[in-house]
Amino acid sequence: MQPPPLPDPILSLRHISKSFGGVKALQDVSIELRPGETTALVGDNGAGKSTLVKVMSGVLRPDEGQYLFEGREVPVNGPRDVARLGVQTVYQDLALCNNLDAVQNLFLGRERTGPWWTGFRVRRAECERRARDVLRRMRLDSIALDRPVGAMSGGQRQNIAIARSILWEPKVVLLDEPTAALSHSAAEQVGALINGLASHGLAVLVISHDIHNFVLENSDRIEVLRLGKNAAHFRSGEVTGEQVVNAMVGGKEGVNSAA
Amino acid sequence: MTDERVKELGFAQKLLMRPEMGAFCGVILVLIFFLLIAADNGMFNPDGIQNWSVVSAQFAIIAVGACLLMIAGEFDLSVGSMIGFSGMVLAIASLHFGLPVWVGILLAFVLSMALGAFNGFLVIKTGLPSFIVTLAFLYILRGLTIFMSVTTTNKTILSGMKPLAEEDWLAPFFGGEAFQGFFQWMGNMGWIETYTRGIFEGQPVVSGVPALIFWAVGLVIFAQFLLTRTPFGNWIFAAGGDAHAAAYAGIPVKRVKILMFMFTAFCACVFAMCQVTEFGSAGADRGLLKEFEAIICVVIGGALLTGGYGSVIGAGLGAIMFGVVQQGLFFSGAESSLFRVFLGGLLLIAVITNTYIRRRVIGAGD
Ligand SMILES: Nc1ncnc2c1ncn2[C@@H]1O[C@H](COP(=O)(O)OP(=O)(O)O)[C@@H](O)[C@H]1O
Ligand SMILES: [Mg+2]
Numbered sequence: 001m002q003p004p005p006l007p008d009p010i011l012s013l014r015h016i017s018k019s020f021g022g023v024k025a026l027q028d029v030s031i032e033l034r035p036g037e038t039t040a041l042v043g044d045n046g047a048g049k050s051t052l053v054k055v056m057s058g059v060l061r062p063d064e065g066q067y068l069f070e071g072r073e074v075p076v077n078g079p080r081d082v083a084r085l086g087v088q089t090v091y092q093d094l095a096l097c098n099n100l101d102a103v104q105n106l107f108l109g110r111e112r113t114g115p116w117w118t119g120f121r122v123r124r125a126e127c128e129r130r131a132r133d134v135l136r137r138m139r140l141d142s143i144a145l146d147r148p149v150g151a152m153s154g155g156q157r158q159n160i161a162i163a164r165s166i167l168w169e170p171k172v173v174l175l176d177e178p179t180a181a182l183s184h185s186a187a188e189q190v191g192a193l194i195n196g197l198a199s200h201g202l203a204v205l206v207i208s209h210d211i212h213n214f215v216l217e218n219s220d221r222i223e224v225l226r227l228g229k230n231a232a233h234f235r236s237g238e239v240t241g242e243q244v245v246n247a248m249v250g251g252k253e254g255v256n257s258a259a
Numbered sequence: 260m261t262d263e264r265v266k267e268l269g270f271a272q273k274l275l276m277r278p279e280m281g282a283f284c285g286v287i288l289v290l291i292f293f294l295l296i297a298a299d300n301g302m303f304n305p306d307g308i309q310n311w312s313v314v315s316a317q318f319a320i321i322a323v324g325a326c327l328l329m330i331a332g333e334f335d336l337s338v339g340s341m342i343g344f345s346g347m348v349l350a351i352a353s354l355h356f357g358l359p360v361w362v363g364i365l366l367a368f369v370l371s372m373a374l375g376a377f378n379g380f381l382v383i384k385t386g387l388p389s390f391i392v393t394l395a396f397l398y399i400l401r402g403l404t405i406f407m408s409v410t411t412t413n414k415t416i417l418s419g420m421k422p423l424a425e426e427d428w429l430a431p432f433f434g435g436e437a438f439q440g441f442f443q444w445m446g447n448m449g450w451i452e453t454y455t456r457g458i459f460e461g462q463p464v465v466s467g468v469p470a471l472i473f474w475a476v477g478l479v480i481f482a483q484f485l486l487t488r489t490p491f492g493n494w495i496f497a498a499g500g501d502a503h504a505a506a507y508a509g510i511p512v513k514r515v516k517i518l519m520f521m522f523t524a525f526c527a528c529v530f531a532m533c534q535v536t537e538f539g540s541a542g543a544d545r546g547l548l549k550e551f552e553a554i555i556c557v558v559i560g561g562a563l564l565t566g567g568y569g570s571v572i573g574a575g576l577g578a579i580m581f582g583v584v585q586q587g588l589f590f591s592g593a594e595s596s597l598f599r600v601f602l603g604g605l606l607l608i609a610v611i612t613n614t615y616i617r618r619r620v621i622g623a624g625d
Contacts, residue, residue, distance in 0.1 A: 095507035099500035099567040104493050109509040111490035121488045 007034045008071060010203045011056070011087065011172050016065030018051055025051040026062070027228045033172060033203040038194055040215040040236070041207045043225035044248055049207045050092065052225070053176050056205070057089035058082035085172075088165035092176040096161055098150030103131045105149055106164045134163050138193055155186030162193060172203045179214055191218040211248075212241045224248055276619065278561025279573030281612055285559065285580045285605075293587035302590040305451045306464040315582025316475035317530060319575050321549055322556035323478045324519075324526030326574035327486065329557050331519040332499030332566030333382060333389040335375075338527045338553055340400035342546025345371040346531035347408050350417040350541035360420075360536070361429035368528050374400070375524025379517035397550070405543040421539030433474075433529070434536025436467030471533045475575070478526065483571040495519065500567030555602065556581055559609045563617055580605075 009032035018026040025048045033039055041049050054060040055067075058079040067076045069085050076082055079089075096105050107127050113120040128145055135143055140159050149157055158178055165173050175194070179187035187210070195218060198204050208214045215222060216236055224232040224247040232247035274280065293302055301307045321338055328335055345367040352363035378396055382389040408415050424430035446453045446463030453463050486492040497505035498515045505512050527546070535541045559577035562569025581602075588598050 091507065093504075095504040097497045097500045097504045097508075097567075100493065100496055104496070108493060108497055108505070111493060113490055119484060119489060120491075122490055122493070 007036060009034050009068075010070055012068045013052075013056060013062075014066040014068065016052070016055055016062045018048075018055060018060060018062045025228050026055070029065075029225065029228070029230055031205075031223055031230075033205055035171070035203050036198055036201050037220040038198045038204040038206060038218060040219035040222045041205055041225065042209070042211065042215060042222060042244060042248055043231070047225040047248075048228040049225055050176055051228075053089065053174050053205070053207065056082070056174055057087065059089075083168075086168075086170045087172040087174065088168060088170040090161050090165050090173070090175045090178060092180070094157060094161040096149050096157055096164075099148050101147055102143055102145045102149055102160050102163075103127050105160060106131050106134075106167055110168075130167065131163070134167050138163060138166070138196065153186070154181050155183070155189060158182060158186070158190055159193065162190070166197065166202075170202065173197060173205070175204070175206045177207050177209070179208055179210060184213070187214060194218055211244050215244070216241060226250055276616060278568065278570040278613070278616070279576055280561070281609060281616075282560045282573045282576035282580060286576050286583070289580055289583045289587065293583060293591065297587050297591040300590045300592070302587060304464075307590065309465045309469075311582050311586035313469055313471055314586055315579045316469075316472045317533075318552060318556050318578035318581045319475040320471070320478055320530045320533075321526050321553040322560070322574040322578045323475075323482045323571055324523035325550075325553035326557045326560065326562060326569055326571050327482055327495060328519040328523045329554070329562050329564065330486070330499050330566060330569045331495045331516050332502065333379075333516055333519065334393060334554070335378065335520060335523045336390065336393040336550045337378065337396040337400050338523060339546035339549035340397050340404065341371055341374065341524055341527035342531045342534075342549055343543055344374070344400050344404040344531075345528040346535045346541035346545050347404050347417070347543055349532065349535050350420060351408065351411055353423055354417050354419060355412050360423050360427035364429050364433070364532055364536075367532065368525065371524045371528040371531075372521045375521040376517055378524070379520030382520070383513045383516060401544075408543040415543040416540060417542075418540035420535055420541065424536040424539065430536040431470065433470055433532040434538075435470050437470070437473065439467040442467050469533075469537065471537070474529050474533065475578075478529070479571055479575040486571055491515075496567055498566075552581065555606050558613065559605060561609075561613055561616075563613055564610070568613075568617055 012030070012032040014030045016026050016029045017024070029048070029052060031039070031041075031052065041052065043049050051060065055062050058076050058081055061076070066073050068074070069087075074081075074085065097108065100108065103124070107122075112123045112126055114123060131145055132141075135141060138159065140163070143152070143156055143159065149160055152160070158181075162173075162175070162178065165175075178190050178194075182190065191214060194204055194206055198220070206219065216239075219236045222232075222234040222236055222239065222244055223230070224234070224244065226248060231250070232244075234244065234247075297303075302311070321342075325335065325338065348367040348370055349360070349363040352358045352366055353360050358366075378393060381396075382392045385392065405415055408417070424434050442451065442463045442465055445451050446461075451463050451465060454460050486495060494505065494510045494515050497508065497510050498512045502512045527549075530549070531541075531545070534545065556577035557569065557574045558564065559580060560570055560573025560575070562573065584601060585598055588595065588601075
């Protein structure tokens with residue numbers, strides 16, 4: 001049987017190396033993200049996952065390597081360049097302001113304002129409408145728009161951080177450990193949300209430590225980093241949790257070959 | 260997803276949760292209280308009202324600056340020294356160096372805002388708490404003001420500004436009065452009392468609305484709009500609430516904070532310009548303790564000392580409450596030491612309720 005043809009990668013990083021002083025956080029790492037696919041990035045603590053995401057989001061500049069978007073090498077000099085390409089990032093600590101409400105957080109730093117004679121007044125109604133649109137698309141109608149996010153549950157806060165990233169209709173979304181602080185049911189919701197993004201044609205990269213419950217359930221591919229290097233690459237449907245974990249910790253390559 | 264916590268709050272509940280609610284109730288209460296005990300002593304006659312509204316307006320002017328700065332997550336304890344300094348700059352420039360009053364006023368604004376920026380810059384660069392940096396500045400600036408005044412003029416109090424201010428075009432915007440014709444007319448109609456003797460004979464006891472009051476109202480409206488309606492207002496809240504998250508969202512946190520230090524200095528300078536042009540004299544020791552009075556108004560107005568939460572309207576109401584109580588005790592002939600007891604008690608109650616309300620509104624999360 002012929003497998004369906006793969007879409008071309010929208011974002012690919014090739015031969016990326018990045019050192020912090022003497023620490024080689026990334027060595028010759030390559031990764032590809034395809035539209036409509038969720039790629040899980042896994043690895044032990046310190047494997048270089050967050051560093052790779054920060055290179056992808058433009059926060060860090062690699063020492064070596066290429067940054068390709070839609071097949072072309074693009075110059076990346078900072079997070080703004082990457083955002084302009086349509087790549088949005090949800091950082092591990094969410095970076096939400098607890099004292100601001102959902103709408104203020106969604107538009108923080110990118111507020112829509114009226115002309116000068118209104119005193120550059122924020123177009124609150126317009127922002128609320130867009131916020132509600134996005135949340136409805138994410139099936140999150142029940143989030144109150146006008147309450148400080150500090151009063152919300154961890155899952156709701158996580159969802160708002162994700163909503164902020166997709167508010168600008170990105171083509172690629174990068175999520176650094178979106179489920180780490182969540183209960184099982186809240187993590188399932190985030191998983192459903194990510195699946196929704198991929199089914200709308202976005203390329204999604206998600207970091208998670210929860211191989212069995214989250215990664216295998218919610219991703220199409222799995223990219224394993226170990227000690228700053230590409231260690232293995234799997235299709236989620238063709239692998240067991242043990243194989244992934246083995247690749248992460250550097251056990252025997254693949255349980256199959258050991259048989 | 261049904262979650263108890265996402266329920267919309269009722270209208271009444273929302274109203275009660277507003278930061279300025281406590282100060283609003285407080286103003287009503289003290290007004291009723293003094294209507295009952297001090298109305299006979301003239302506190303609510305036209306001149307009595309003018310008396311406490313001017314005092315309240317003075318508090319409000321410095322409270323507005325302190326309020327935005329506190330919401331942005333910083334303090335300025337050098338406000339009082341800034342008042343003394345900018346007043347002396349104006350007085351020395353016009354009385355000692357003979358510069359036009361408007362030049363002195365502009366010079367005072369430029370210098371005090373530059374010092375405010377320097378203050379903010381120091382806090383940002385050192386990463387030290389603004390409490391300690393501006394406390395140092397409180398002493399440095401006060402000392403420099405006295406030094407400057409003694410070395411140039413040999414005095415620490417300069418008077419004689421009044422005639423100069425009256426001829427100037429800019430000074431009346433600080434020390435003048437509006438609607439004088441209207442008040443004279445009301446006096447002539449017998450609606451407000453007029454003086455019956457002396458050089459003011461025939462003139463109404465309240466001759467107009469002092470410029471100070473316009474500044475207070477104008478600054479409150481401006482700052483409230485800035486804070487609640489513009490992107491910059493969001494940035495102020497974000498900088499004070501979570502500077503790290505704000506920076507990730509691309510907010511220029513440092514610039515926001517330095518600008519707020521400058522705005523606080525601007526407000527202190529407005530206070531000083533009104534004082535010097537209206538009363539005609541400047542003193543190197545003016546403005547003592549004003550920084551604390553400003554902070555008290557802001558806290559009574561519902562702001563949190565930790566930043567990220569507060570209201571300009573609340574600070575304005577706090578200033579009114581402050582002014583009414585201070586002058587009310589004076590009118591009712593109460594022992595003035597009681598005022599401090601009252602103030603301290605009020606401050607405690609305000610801080611406790613604010614913290615409690617904030618927990619309910621923002622959550623005890625962090
Ligand atoms: N800013 C930094 N400065 C110095 N070392 C860093 C920095 N960021 C990450 N590292 C190091 O790089 C390695 C990879 O870190 P990271 O990418 O955060 O791992 P992961 O997210 O997979 O747990 C670790 O050894 C870490 O200590
Ligand atoms: Mg990490």
